[in-house]
Amino acid sequence: QSALTQPASVSGSPGQSITISCTGTSSDVGAYNYVSWYQQHPGEAPKLMIFDVSNRPSGVSDRFSGSKSGNTASLTISGLQAEDEADYYCNSYTISSTPLFGGGTKLTVL
Amino acid sequence: EVQLVESGGGLVQPGGSLRLSCAASGFTFTRYWMHWVRQAPGKGLVWVSRIISDASSTSYADSVKGRFTISRDNAKNTLYLQMNSLRAEDTAVYYCVRNHYYMDVWGKGTTVTVSS
Numbered sequence: 001q002s003a004l005t006q007p008a009s010v011s012g013s014p015g016q017s018i019t020i021s022c023t024g025t026s027s028d029v030g031a032y033n034y035v036s037w038y039q040q041h042p043g044e045a046p047k048l049m050i051f052d053v054s055n056r057p058s059g060v061s062d063r064f065s066g067s068k069s070g071n072t073a074s075l076t077i078s079g080l081q082a083e084d085e086a087d088y089y090c091n092s093y094t095i096s097s098t099p100l101f102g103g104g105t106k107l108t109v110l
Numbered sequence: 111e112v113q114l115v116e117s118g119g120g121l122v123q124p125g126g127s128l129r130l131s132c133a134a135s136g137f138t139f140t141r142y143w144m145h146w147v148r149q150a151p152g153k154g155l156v157w158v159s160r161i162i163s164d165a166s167s168t169s170y171a172d173s174v175k176g177r178f179t180i181s182r183d184n185a186k187n188t189l190y191l192q193m194n195s196l197r198a199e200d201t202a203v204y205y206c207v208r209n210h211y212y213m214d215v216w217g218k219g220t221t222v223t224v225s226s
Contacts, residue, residue, distance in 0.1 A: 032211075036212035036213065038155070045205060045216040045219060046155060046213075048213060051212035051214070052212065057214065089154060089155050091155075091157075091212070098160065098169050099160070099213075101147075101154060101155045101156060103154050104155070
């Protein structure tokens with residue numbers, strides 16, 4: 001199964017908002033409200049930022065929000081900060097009862 | 111503290127085998143599905159395999175099906191990944207991950223390098 005489609009890179013200045021898209025199909029993103037997002041800094045393990053499309057785990061800043069429309073999910077980061085610079089991956093549960101990751105997006109804070 | 115600690119990685123020749131382990135602590139291991147996720151150098155995250163809480167069902171990515179076997183010992187709170195017929199393209203950091211519809215706890219990973 002092909003990876004979910006994410007832009008390779010996005011950038012923004014401190015204080016701005018950015019949105020990362022994650023496009024799948026009716027067999028994954030469009031099938032369930034089980035989209036999650038992960039942040040990964042270089043040399044570190046990924047960290048869960050959003051689960052079930054729009055829920056934040058305890059301890060994750062409310063500057064991070066998620067949404068979904070049809071086969072496309074989105075992660076929005078508001079009030080960009082230097083420490084937000086990282087790779088971001090979306091993930092969706094699929095009709096095969098297995099998870100599927102996006103290709104990843106490198107966020108650069110200018 | 112909820113924790114997953116992987117071990118067993120290393121350098122192996124093409125065609126060789128390796129068994130990864132993941133020791134879980136700080137939570138009730140028997141309640142959770144578990145996954146292996148890998149990341150090749152400079153590449154993105156790729157799901158490899160998962161096993162449900164009672165080990166009665168497993169699933170694999172097409173790229174490892176027939177070569178890798180996931181298992182768990184709930185008495186020892188440990189997850190395993192037996193990797194056979196290893197290929198250069200299996201070179202990656204392998205992460206042990208907890209949960210079902212989303213992955214909320216990750217280990218630090220163990221590195222597998224397949225090279226002659």
